[in-house]
Amino acid sequence: MNPKQLKKLKKQVKQSVVKPYIEQLQYFADLYSDYPQIKLLINNALQADRLISQKMAPQPLPPLLLPDDIQNTIFTKLAAIYPAGDAQGDLEWDKLSSGLPKLDKLLRDFRDYLSTTYGMWAYTNSSFLGDLSTYTAGGSVLELMAGNGYISAGLRARNPKQVVYATDDTSWKQENATGAQPVTHIEALDALAALEKYGATVTYIIMSWSPDGVTIDVDVLNTIRNQYPAATFIVIGEKNGATDSKEFWQTASLEEIPELNAHYHTFDLIDERVYLVK
Numbered sequence: 188m189n190p191k192q193l194k195k196l197k198k199q200v201k202q203s204v205v206k207p208y209i210e211q212l213q214y215f216a217d218l219y220s221d222y223p224q225i226k227l228l229i230n231n232a233l234q235a236d237r238l239i240s241q242k243m244a245p246q247p248l249p250p251l252l253l254p255d256d257i258q259n260t261i262f263t264k265l266a267a268i269y270p271a272g273d274a275q276g277d278l279e280w281d282k283l284s285s286g287l288p289k290l291d292k293l294l295r296d297f298r299d300y301l302s303t304t305y306g307m308w309a310y311t312n313s314s315f316l317g318d319l320s321t322y323t324a325g326g327s328v329l330e331l332m333a334g335n336g337y338i339s340a341g342l343r344a345r346n347p348k349q350v351v352y353a354t355d356d357t358s359w360k361q362e363n364a365t366g367a368q369p370v371t372h373i374e375a376l377d378a379l380a381a382l383e384k385y386g387a388t389v390t391y392i393i394m395s396w397s398p399d400g401v402t403i404d405v406d407v408l409n410t411i412r413n414q415y416p417a418a419t420f421i422v423i424g425e426k427n428g429a430t431d432s433k434e435f436w437q438t439a440s441l442e443e444i445p446e447l448n449a450h451y452h453t454f455d456l457i458d459e460r461v462y463l464v465k
Contacts (some may be wrong), residue, residue, distance in 0.1 A: 198307070208300045209236055215290045218283070222261065225290070232297050239305050242370045244313035244341050247453035251294040258284060276421040290445040298455055304369060306335040309423050309459065315448035316341030322446050326390035327351050329418075331407060332356075340371035350419050352389065354381035378407050386415040395423040396459075404435040408464065420464045421447075429457050432443045437439055440465040 204336035206214070219225040220324030227252055235245035254260070261283050320342055327354055328348040356377035376384065378394070382385045384421045386392070392411060397404040402423075411420050426441070439462075447461040448452025 206305075208296070209233065211289075211293055215286060215293070218286055219290075221264070222257075224257065225258065227353050228275065228294060229290075232294065236300075239301065242340075244311065244316050244344075246336070247312045247450050247452055250452075251297055251454050253287060253291050253294070257287065260266065277379040291334055291352075295455060297455065307337055308334065309337070310454065311337040311341060311395075312450065313341070315447065315461075317345060318447050318450055320345040320349075322444070323391050324351070327388065328391045328393060329381060329416075330354065331381055331392065331394045334374055334396075334450045336371040337395060338395060339373075341369060347454050350389075350410060352381070352385050354385075356380075379410060380414065382407065382410050386411070386418065389418060391419045391421060393421045393423070397422075397424065397435070399430050400432055401427075402430045402432045404432050405438055406437055406465045408435060409412045422462045422464045423451075423462070424458060424462075425457050426462075430459070 194435065212233055216229040216233065219229070220462070228249065231246070232246050233250060237246060238245045262326045265276055265280055265283075265335055269279070298308075300309070314339070319338070322344070323349065325346055328339070328342060329352060330336075333339055333353040333355045336353045336355075339351045342349055342351050344433050353371055354374045354376040357373070357375050358377075372379070382392070392415070394404065394407060397407075408420070411418060421444070422431070422439070422441075427433065427436050442463045442465075444461050444463050451459070453459055454465065
């Protein structure tokens with residue numbers, strides 16, 4: 188390959204590099220600064236990112252979905268500024284309307300961004316953590332498959348005297364570098380080993396976002412039923428969806444917990460809820 192071809196190829200590769208996720212969001216925040224409905228969504232995501240990056244619990248998110256009538260809103264606003272056929276108005280319309288699909292995809296990918304950047308799958312916002320702290324009322328807690336420990340960290344921050352065991356076998360760290368960024372102390376135990384060690388001594392057992400298709404959740408459920416029936420078993424996930432195994436959802440007796448779902452709103456197409464499981 189001659190030097191000119193190599194230089195051209197390098198230029199093409201450089202131009203094809205995608206900007207970092209947050210940088211893209213900030214670009215669109217500026218682009219749509221005159222449209223409050225859009226800017227509010229972006230600012231919520233940006234603020235959540237800032238808090239999580241500082242190992243703080245984020246605020247609840249609204250659904251990160253563009254309004255169905257946003258194109259009409261933009262057209263109406265531009266029509267009030269530019270006369271029909273105005274070249275500048277046409278350019279502005281093309282720029283704003285063509286950016287909507289890209290922004291829509293960015294907002295829909297926010298959960299993927301959080302999981303790949305911070306190892307946060309369940310969106311454990313500050314209001315929910317406050318509700319969970321109140322619900323458990325200082326009782327001892329065992330968190331299984333805690334990941335980076337966002338739930339346990341939230342409980343410990345709100346009640347330092349509460350006994351909270353955060354456990355995870357840490358096997359996922361081999362595939363995801365965010366596993367090196369825990370927000371609280373995590374004890375290296377798989378779910379069944381954690382139950383064997385702490386199941387008889389705790390009041391609450393919490394399992395959040397167990398991997399879909401992996402039946403360890405069924406083993407956990409059966410172990411709690413057979414050996415630790417006095418414990419209150421709380422599960423966070425999407426029923427028959429993105430989390431847990433099909434067998435688990437078929438086997439578990441589920442009851443939504445209103446006090447915990449009050450601030451646990453879904454912000455994307457994953458309808459995760461908080462369940463009492465028996």
